[in-house]
Amino acid sequence: MPINWQSARQGEVLPWGERRRRWSWEEKARIVAESFAPDAVASAVARRHGLHRNQLYAWRKELRQAADAATADAVPLDFVPVVVSEGRCPAGSPAIEIELAGARVRVSPGADPVLLADVLRTLKALG
Secondary structure, X not given: OOOOHHHOOOOOOOOOOOOOOOOOXXXXXXXXXXXXXXXXXXXHHHHHOOOOHHHHHHXXXXXXXXXXXHHXXXXXOOOOOOOOOOOOOOXXXXXXXXXXXXXXXXXXXXXXXXXXXXXXXXXXXXX
């Protein structure tokens, strides 16, 4: 069958060749973090790394789910006695004080829960 050049359509030539690449978790995390930077455009970040934007969005979802699972498993729930006092932080804002393994941790509102979980996990391991 002869080719009818009048019915040929314009196509897009991609700057990279067809290939299947394996990305490490570190590479994925770095690219995803770059895509969340202020003023970053996800499709531009994906293009710069030779990805389709849908792949970048899938990585975002995958890494978010992994982070949520890690945070949920980070500190097992234990029942501990609670003592309520009328004291306040030196700065005058309310806080929670946690005594664990001979250490006292003062947690102010807005503290990073992931950092707090790491600190408590470390203290528990030491105690």
